[in-house]
Amino acid sequence: MTPRVDLKEFLSAYVAEVDEQLQAANAKLLEVEASSHAGHANPRSVRDLFRALHTVKGLSAMVGVEPAVAIAHRMETVLRVADTAGGPVALSSVDTLLQAIREIELRVREVSQGKEPSPAPRAILDALDKLDLSSPLSTRGPATALDLDPAVASKLAPFELDLLSAGVRNGRRALRADFSPSPAKAERGFSINTVRERVGSVAEIVKVVPVAVPPTDEAPGALSFAILLLTSASDEEIANAVGIAPESLQVVMPATPTLESATPPPVVAAGDDDLEPLSHRRNIVRVEVSRLDDAMEHLSTLIVTRSRLSRAIAELTSTGANTRALAEIMRDNARQLRDLRAAILRVRMVPVSEVLERIPLLLRGLRRESGKQVRLELDAGNAELDKGVAERLFPAIVHLVRNAVDHAIEAPADRTRAGKPAEGTLRIQCFAQSNTRLELTVSDDGSGVDRASVARRVGRDLATDAALLDALCRAGLSTRDQATTTSGRGMGMDIVKRIVVDQLGGELAMKTAAGVGTTFTLRVPLTISIVDAFTIERHKQRFVVPVSMVEEIFEIEPAAVRFGPSRGMAEGSRAGIVERRGEAVPLVDLAWSLRLAGVGVAPRQAILVRRGGEPTAFGLDRVIGQQEAVVRPLIDPLVQAPGIAGATDLGDGKPTLVLDLVALGGTLAARDGERAA
Numbered sequence: 001m002t003p004r005v006d007l008k009e010f011l012s013a014y015v016a017e018v019d020e021q022l023q024a025a026n027a028k029l030l031e032v033e034a035s036s037h038a039g040h041a042n043p044r045s046v047r048d049l050f051r052a053l054h055t056v057k058g059l060s061a062m063v064g065v066e067p068a069v070a071i072a073h074r075m076e077t078v079l080r081v082a083d084t085a086g087g088p089v090a091l092s093s094v095d096t097l098l099q100a101i102r103e104i105e106l107r108v109r110e111v112s113q114g115k116e117p118s119p120a121p122r123a124i125l126d127a128l129d130k131l132d133l134s135s136p137l138s139t140r141g142p143a144t145a146l147d148l149d150p151a152v153a154s155k156l157a158p159f160e161l162d163l164l165s166a167g168v169r170n171g172r173r174a175l176r177a178d179f180s181p182s183p184a185k186a187e188r189g190f191s192i193n194t195v196r197e198r199v200g201s202v203a204e205i206v207k208v209v210p211v212a213v214p215p216t217d218e219a220p221g222a223l224s225f226a227i228l229l230l231t232s233a234s235d236e237e238i239a240n241a242v243g244i245a246p247e248s249l250q251v252v253m254p255a256t257p258t259l260e261s262a263t264p265p266p267v268v269a270a271g272d273d274d275l276e277p278l279s280h281r282r283n284i285v286r287v288e289v290s291r292l293d294d295a296m297e298h299l300s301t302l303i304v305t306r307s308r309l310s311r312a313i314a315e316l317t318s319t320g321a322n323t324r325a326l327a328e329i330m331r332d333n334a335r336q337l338r339d340l341r342a343a344i345l346r347v348r349m350v351p352v353s354e355v356l357e358r359i360p361l362l363l364r365g366l367r368r369e370s371g372k373q374v375r376l377e378l379d380a381g382n383a384e385l386d387k388g389v390a391e392r393l394f395p396a397i398v399h400l401v402r403n404a405v406d407h408a409i410e411a412p413a414d415r416t417r418a419g420k421p422a423e424g425t426l427r428i429q430c431f432a433q434s435n436t437r438l439e440l441t442v443s444d445d446g447s448g449v450d451r452a453s454v455a456r457r458v459g460r461d462l463a464t465d466a467a468l469l470d471a472l473c474r475a476g477l478s479t480r481d482q483a484t485t486t487s488g489r490g491m492g493m494d495i496v497k498r499i500v501v502d503q504l505g506g507e508l509a510m511k512t513a514a515g516v517g518t519t520f521t522l523r524v525p526l527t528i529s530i531v532d533a534f535t536i537e538r539h540k541q542r543f544v545v546p547v548s549m550v551e552e553i554f555e556i557e558p559a560a561v562r563f564g565p566s567r568g569m570a571e572g573s574r575a576g577i578v579e580r581r582g583e584a585v586p587l588v589d590l591a592w593s594l595r596l597a598g599v600g601v602a603p604r605q606a607i608l609v610r611r612g613g614e615p616t617a618f619g620l621d622r623v624i625g626q627q628e629a630v631v632r633p634l635i636d637p638l639v640q641a642p643g644i645a646g647a648t649d650l651g652d653g654k655p656t657l658v659l660d661l662v663a664l665g666g667t668l669a670a671r672d673g674e675r676a677a
Contacts, residue, residue, distance in 0.1 A: 012288060014063050015112045018056050022108070025052040025101055026361050033094045033364075041088045043163070050079040056104060065111055067120040068104045074128035075100055084157070096127045098361075148176065148252045152226045155209045160228075163206050164253055167230035174253035175203075175231060177242045180213065180224040190243040192225055198241035203231035228252065289387055292348050296529055299341055300630040303530065306333060307627065307651025341628070345527055349384040352430045352438070355394055356380055359401060359428065366405040373412050373423040374405055380430045385438055386527040389504060393440075393524060396499040399492040400442040400520050401426065408446030408518055418515065420445070436548040437506075438526055443519035449512040466614060469510040470666070473497040496520075503633075504528060505546065505645045505660045507611060533629040533658070535650065536607065538590045538620040544629050544648050544658045545607060551615070552608040553623055554580065561587060578617060580608065590618045593643070593664055609661045616665040631658050642667040 028049040035042035057072035075097065082089050103124050107117040146153060146161065164174045179195050192208075199205060209226040231238060235246040310330055317323045356378055363376050385393070409415075409424035416422050425445045433439040454471050455462045462468040471477065475494045500506045506524035525531065525548055532547040561576040576587045589603060590596075603619025610616070629648040643664025647655040 011063060011111060014059055014065075015108055018059055018068075018104075018108050021052045021055050021059075022101055022105055023357055025049055025056070026098070027357060028052065029094065029097055029101070030360050030364065032089050033091065036089055036091050036094070040166075043083065046079060046083050046089065050076060050083055053079065060104075063111075065107060065117050067107045067117050070120045070125065071100050071104050071107075071128070074125060078128060078131045093131050096124070096131060098364075100124055100128055146253060147250075148228075151211060152176070152209050152228075156207060156228075160207055164228070164230065167204070167206075168253045172204075172230045172232050173251065174206075175229055175238065176250040176252050177227045177229065177238060177244065178211075178224050178248065179227060179242050179244070185243055188243065195225075195227070195242055199227060199229060199238065202233040202237050202241055203229040205229050287347070289348075292344070292387070295344050296348070299337070299344060300530060302337060303341075303628050303630055304649045304651060306330070306337060307649070308653075309651075311651045338628070341530055345386065345530075348387050348527070350387050350390055351380065352383040352385050352390070352440070353378075353380040355385065355390045356397070356428060356430075358394075359397070362398060362401060363405070363426065366402065370405055371411065372405060372409055374409055375423050375425050377425060377427040379428070383430045383432050383438060384526075385524075386529075389524060389526065389528060392499055392503055393522070396496045396522065397428070397440070397442065399496050401428075403492050404442065404444040404446065404518070408444045408448070410447055432526075433523060436526055436532070438524055440522045440524070441519055442522075443517060445517040448514040448516055448518055449510075451512075451514075465510050465512060466611070468512070469493075469508065472510075473508075500524060501660075501663050501666070505549070505663070507549075507662050509611075509613065528631060530628055530630055532626065533648075534607070534626050535624040535656075536590075536620050537622050537624055538594075538603070539596045541596060542624070542650070542656055543590075544650070544656055545661060546629075546645075546658070547626065549609050549660070549662050550607055551610055552580070554606055554608065554617075556587070556602075556604055556606050556619060558602060578606070580615070580617075583615065585615045585617050587617045587619055588665075588668060590620045593618065593668060607661065609665060611662045611665045616661070616668075618661055618664075629658065 028045045031045040032042050032049065035045070053072045053075050057069050057076060060066070060068035060072065078093075103121060107120075110117045146164070148156075168174050177199070179190070179192060181190075181192060185191070196205065196208065205227060207226075207228045209228070211224045211226050213224045227242065229238070235249055238249060239246040313323050313326050313330060316326075359378065360376055363374060366372075367374055404426050409426070410418065410420070412422035415424065427443045428441070429443075430438065430440040449468060449472070451462055451468055454468060454477075457477060458471045458474065460471075462471055472493045473496070477494075497508055500508045500522050504524045505528060506522060509521040509523075510518065511521075512518040525546065533544045534547060534550060534553070536543050536545055556578070561578050563576045575589075578585050578587045585608065587606060591603075601621075603621060605622055606617040606619050607623075608615055608617045627650075629650070631646040631648055633646045634644060643660050644657055645660040645663075646658045648658055650656050
């Protein structure tokens with residue numbers, strides 16, 4: 001009797017793979033829509049979209065998610081017709097296709113939650129059955145004569161002939177380059193795969209056609225590949241990429257005059273191999289985040305144990321025992337734990353580009369709801385972020401994008417009257433500020449924040465951008481009198497601040513100019529579970545401060561501190577002024593800001609941090625040292641306090657508070673604003 005296979009063990013892998021394919025499908029469908037708006041086909045994106053849905057259908061059939069199979073199958077059917085016709089997709093059909101992908105996502109989510117997937121909606125199935133994507137684009141120009149032998153020409157689909165014609169009409173050359181594999185060429189690094197990669201860097205490959213040829217001493221395989229391409233590169237560049245002589249290249253279509261007014265934009269060509277994956281994948285093993293969390297938890301325990309051992313060695317040393325060998329072992333152990341920590345963190349890191357890949361779809365919906373024209377510019381570079389931080393950060397980015405479209409960017413008519421392009425620009429950029437922090441900016445070229453209006457709503461003057469941002473982040477504050485489907489409920493910026501500052505221990509800043517635009521800057525740690533930290537002391541109480549937020553540590557010269565008419569710091573006053581490199585820096589007694597019991601001597605050292613570019617120094621007794629700290633968040637609201645990011649164990653078994661001095665400085669600034677009001 002054949003044992004029954006339990007598919008439950010495959011469900012997590014199924015959900016992960018299908019989620020990836022559906023995200024790719026959304027991205028490709030948006031590319032198709034953009035091409036249709038521009039009046040030309042995008043057969044490569046149509047082909048990639050088809051492949052993604054084909055994969056979804058196959059995986060769903062394997063685990064028995066029949067509603068997803070039914071929807072994906074109908075989408076395959078209509079996309080195959082569009083693919084055969086050269087990639088034209090009517091704009092009116094994009095909404096239906098996006099909704100169909102959304103319905104598949106909902107069924108997959110139900111499966112991930114252990115539920116039975118609900119049936120595929122009859123309405124979406126009928127809508128897919130009625131779609132007709134086969135109509136040709138009206139912007140196609142006349143075909144150009146093809147100078148190609150029948151054996152190769154017969155392998156070209158009609159849309160590929162159109163691709164060659166469109167390329168030639170736009171001033172590029174249509175060439176044929178023949179590559180014949182051989183052992184000698186392989187030794188020089190020339191294979192069909194490497195040739196395709198090299199040619200693809202200097203030309204657009206339209207088709208690769210295998211051609212049988214008589215065997216020769218140089219090419220005993222009796223097989224050649226005819227590479228049809230469009231390029232603006234020289235013959236020498238193409239020949240070097242293929243490994244042949246320049247005179248071997250053949251022009252397959254004669255050049256025609258470029259008619260800018262009648263010629264459509266270049267068409268993106270589809271690949272020639274249906275089995276080529278949607279993306280070039282490396283050797284990847286999918287691991288559930290919970291398993292990585294377990295590994296990080298065990299590492300955290302090891303770090304605490306190392307701190308305990310270090311403390312025990314210090315106590316032995318104080319008794320006169322010879323601990324030199326133990327100290328050397330501890331140094332080796334510290335280095336090994338640091339390397340292990342770095343390895344685990346690298347596994348947890350995800351590209352920021354993956355975090356932002358859902359933004360274009362979000363923006364599409366916002367454009368439709370608001371009736372505004374907005375162009376998105378994304379630049380994530382190679383920046384990476386801890387998976388846990390990324391999941392928390394994404395909702396903050398969503399709120400900023402919604403605010404930019406709904407509040408900041410003007411309607412097309414208003415922009416035109418103001419001398420701006422009718423289409424606004426939303427730009428999201430990201431880069432690693434250091435090896436511990438990430439900086440992300442969300443900027444627009446809209447009207448800017450109405451400072452006077454916000455000031456009237458909060459009842460106080462808002463002269464600086466920092467004060468304006470503090471006001472915008474108040475819970476319940478909205479710059480709209482009536483709520484819309486996207487904003488107006490007074491929650492957006494409050495949520496952004498709570499995520500970036502309170503939960504992630506990061507920094508939120510804003511710059512705005514009337515009629516020019518607004519830029520929000522988010523600075524967050526790459527990871528928040530294990531951090532490098534300074535151990536500090538004030539009034540015999542120890543605290544921990546993450547290294548990433550500290551700009552400078554300096555000694556306090558009492559004669560260099562200036563005070564106002566109030567009492568000095570030694571007598572309990574909270575602030576003075578100290579000069580650092582030509583800049584006046586507020587000096588705040590950490591004991592006063594944390595309301596520590598008792599009155600101590602004046603602080604001897606200070607830690608300088610910046611919030612929105614503005615410096616603040618916190619006075620303390622001494623910096624004890626630097627070490628790794630395992631940060632445990634304070635979940636209970638009864639023990640949460642401004643400026644307290646969590647707690648840690650330094651090896652003595654006692655909880656030590658982890659300070660967020662940037663947030664603490666913001667709290668003090670808010671108190672000043674309230675007193676001034």
